[in-house]
Amino acid sequence: MRRHKLQVPERVGSAPSMMQISKPYFSEEQRRSILEGIAVILESGRVMLGPYAAGLEKDFAAHTGTTHAVSVNSCTTALQICLDYFKARGGEVLVPAASFTTDVSVARWAGAKPVLVDIDPATLSFDLTDLERKVTARTKGIIWVHLTGLISANYRAIVEFAKRHRLFLIEDCAHAQGATAGGKCAGSIGDAGCYSFFATKLMTCGAGGMIATGDPGLDRFAREMRLFGRSMETGEVVREGNDWFLDEFRACIAAAQLKDVDSMLARRRNLAARYEAALANQPGITVLDVPAQFTHAYYQFPVFLDARLKGAEIGKSLAAKHGVQAKPIYRPVHHEAIFTEYDDGTLLATERTLNRSLCLPMHPGLSDDDVEKAAAALVAEVRARL
Numbered sequence: 256m257r258r259h260k261l262q263v264p265e266r267v268g269s270a271p272s273m274m275q276i277s278k279p280y281f282s283e284e285q286r287r288s289i290l291e292g293i294a295v296i297l298e299s300g301r302v303m304l305g306p307y308a309a310g311l312e313k314d315f316a317a318h319t320g321t322t323h324a325v326s327v328n329s330c331t332t333a334l335q336i337c338l339d340y341f342k343a344r345g346g347e348v349l350v351p352a353a354s355f356t357t358d359v360s361v362a363r364w365a366g367a368k369p370v371l372v373d374i375d376p377a378t379l380s381f382d383l384t385d386l387e388r389k390v391t392a393r394t395k396g397i398i399w400v401h402l403t404g405l406i407s408a409n410y411r412a413i414v415e416f417a418k419r420h421r422l423f424l425i426e427d428c429a430h431a432q433g434a435t436a437g438g439k440c441a442g443s444i445g446d447a448g449c450y451s452f453f454a455t456k457l458m459t460c461g462a463g464g465m466i467a468t469g470d471p472g473l474d475r476f477a478r479e480m481r482l483f484g485r486s487m488e489t490g491e492v493v494r495e496g497n498d499w500f501l502d503e504f505r506a507c508i509a510a511a512q513l514k515d516v517d518s519m520l521a522r523r524r525n526l527a528a529r530y531e532a533a534l535a536n537q538p539g540i541t542v543l544d545v546p547a548q549f550t551h552a553y554y555q556f557p558v559f560l561d562a563r564l565k566g567a568e569i570g571k572s573l574a575a576k577h578g579v580q581a582k583p584i585y586r587p588v589h590h591e592a593i594f595t596e597y598d599d600g601t602l603l604a605t606e607r608t609l610n611r612s613l614c615l616p617m618h619p620g621l622s623d624d625d626v627e628k629a630a631a632a633l634v635a636e637v638r639a640r641l
Contacts (some may be wrong), residue, residue, distance in 0.1 A: 404552030
């Protein structure tokens with residue numbers, strides 16, 4: 256696959272009024288490639304399941320170190336298909352309490368009961384003790400979220416836990432495309448990896464997703480499910496599927512993004528190193544440790560504030576006073592109005608960690624000066640409160 260050097264845009268004229276927390280990045284070469292590709296698609300008249308989707312899938316499998324990749328219309332769809340394939344219906348699925356709402360929703364849509372597991376603040380992944388405590392005879396599998404783009408330092412223990420209890424292990428890699436642990440890519444560690452190409456993600460085509468797996472059965476199942484459940488041989492409807500494929504226009508955009516994804520990831524890591532240097536030894540501010548032989552994708556750059564501070568409050572001040580967008584990673588999922596029934600009183604570390612979290616701007620279009628400005632603004636706001 257041909258790689259292109261990332262071109263970071265220079266600032267022209269006055270700075271924008273607000274530094275965005277995330278923003279899609281398209282180099283000039285990507286734009287040319289996309290426009291040329293769309294012209295070819297329009298000329299051909301083939302707008303679905305054509306050469307762009309097929310090429311994207313082949314390159315994505317190579318990118319993730321898996322043998323199969325199936326493009327779909329969202330990461331949510333990818334998760335739904337995997338849960339159906341692994342027969343979650345009627346059982347329980349272990350889900351991080353520190354996750355996006357769709358990780359709970361897809362379990363419910365699959366006919367399973369989501370069981371929320373508390374966080375280990377040091378890894379932003381499962382608290383292993385709580386994981387053991389929450390497994391039951393009805394547990395069928397795990398949705399494992401690589402929050403903010405970092406794979407857990409305890410990943411081997413999580414894989415061993417799943418094997419010992421004979422549970423399927425689905426990686427939600429929406430934040431973690433390009434992250435690695437011990438030489439393994441996110442999405443190649445469990446039974447399947449689900450990726451997002453949403454507008455804010457590490458690569459984007461507006462909306463879309465991918466399933467990566469080493470399981471040929473899942474590959475076939477996903478290809479049939481994304482096209483109304485039609486058999487790949489006969490065209491007969493053999494499953495209750497949907498129109499969940501990724502069209503050729505979005506596949507063309509995603510393919511151009513994938514060619515540059517290594518450069519875009521490198522830029523994110525460079526920006527993260529600058530944040531870490533600017534925030535080192537600052538009172539009231541802690542950054543995550545990335546273990547040796549791990550690489551962080553830096554979908555987000557999270558910091559964690561003194562226990563006396565709240566991330567949401569600091570975020571509002573950064574926007575109002577300094578023109579810097581910032582927000583907590585997520586609300587605890589059991590604090591969302593629709594999911595309060597899953598609050599069993601054991602998710603206290605999740606609440607403390609997420610409430611103290613704050614994500615600073617992170618995308619390839621940021622300049623080095625932007626990072627210095629955002630870091631200085633955060634330090635000023637924290638010092639004023641402490």
